Amino acid sequence: MTVHKIAVIAGDGIGPEVIAEGVKVLNKVAELDGSFQFEFTYFPWGCEYYKETGRMMAEDGMETLSKFDAIFLGAVGAPGVPDHISLWDLLLIIRKQFDQYINLRPVKLLKGAPCPLKDVPAEDIDMTFIRENTEGEYAGSGSWLFKGKPNEVVIQDGVFSRTGCERVIRYAYELAKKEGKSLTSISKANALNYSMVFWDQIFAEVGRDYPEVKTYSYLVDAASMFMVKDPKRFEIVVTSNLFGDILTDLGAAIAGGMGLAAGANLNPERKFPSMFEPIHGSAPDIAGQGKANPLATVWSASQLLDFFGHEDWGKRLIDCIEEVLTDEKVLTPDLGGTATTQEVGDEIIKKLS
Ligand code: NAD
Ligand code: IPM
Ligand code: MN
Secondary structure, three states: OOOEEEEEEEEEHHHHHHHHHHHHHHHHHHHOOEEEEEEEEEOOOOHHHHHHOOOOOOOHHHHHHOOOOOOEEOOOOOOOHHHHHHHHHHHHHHHHOOOOEEEEEEEEEOOOOOOOOOOOOOOHOOOEEEOOOOOEEEEEEEEEEEEOOOOOEEEEEEOOOOOHHHHHHHHHHHHHHHHOOHHHHHEOOOOOOOOOHHHHHHHHEEEEHOOOEEEEEEEEHHHHHHHHOHHOOOOOOOOOOOHHHHHHHHHHHOOHHHOOEEEEEEEOOOOEEEEEEEEEOOOOOOOOOOOOHHHHHHHHHHHHHHHHOOOOHHHHHHOOOOOOOHOOOOOOOOOOOOHHHHHHHHHHHHHHO
């Protein structure tokens, strides 16, 4: 029996509500399969923990997490704790220190999911975003000079290393080659005259090793417009950390909403655990009311199954999500229903069984 050891950080707001459903679904999959099981270990880290201890995670938290096969994370952030502290000291530090340089975010309109775009067939929205996840605009490098004085100056550096750019771009080319799809790079070299010129140069350089991959390169402003006006242009997409963050929320908006948007933070070499999470936040506006849609978390559970080589189950989970959507019977309010978070989780289990 294979045992997958998973560290669970449910976090804040709706995090614990959606994670409970994700865990339930993964346990059901393991039970039905019979050849593997999950061992979940829960860590109470997040904003409540911060209010009690002054830390977002235990002092030896990273060391503890490094022993696990994967991390399953809900959401981080709560009123009363500055976001730049809560997110940097938990979510972002894990992505960086575990070198989870691939942020794989599917933007796929499932059958039955709502789409605000007019006259767009579901199959036209089927993209995979590969977002750089460890550096770029999120490098955390900068300074705040003369703080509070009239002459104060703030500098936030973008850090784009050759290694950092090459590895994410190569990963995207490999995926495009494997799936026989086109690859689009999204950057902004007309204005960002160092970082994005460098990015574009590396995109072209690495591309020489993949003559069979059809490529496109868009400026981020035009790309946002095309995602809305003509989304079928995009298949595999590679972009920087900040652009990927923004464009995948736009992606969520055209592919069913935040309640359906999933992401995997991968360390492809498997030297460190990878982390699976819905891309939405802690949604304080609906937390504790059983209104949160758990389907994004179930989708990230599907990515976790793929990562462990259970692609058949990963695919099965996506099919179950699609069945729940097309049934239109058990849906949370964001999708126009009246069901609770837990009821949607139960419905997935019913479809699996
Ligand atoms: P958010 O994603 O939490 O919420 C945006 C909107 O989407 C809200 O109206 C919310 O109710 C809705 N929503 C989000 N997830 C939903 C779900 N599963 N079901 C139904 N509706 C859902 O973004 P925000 O309001 O900008 O941020 C809130 C907090 O979360 C902040 O502290 C922010 O820093 C943090 N945040 C954390 C993560 C993360 O942990 N990965 C991601 C984004 C934001
Ligand atoms: C996401 C989130 C995070 C990010 C925040 C919470 C730091 O928005 O995962 O998309 O910007 O990466
Ligand atoms: Mn985001």
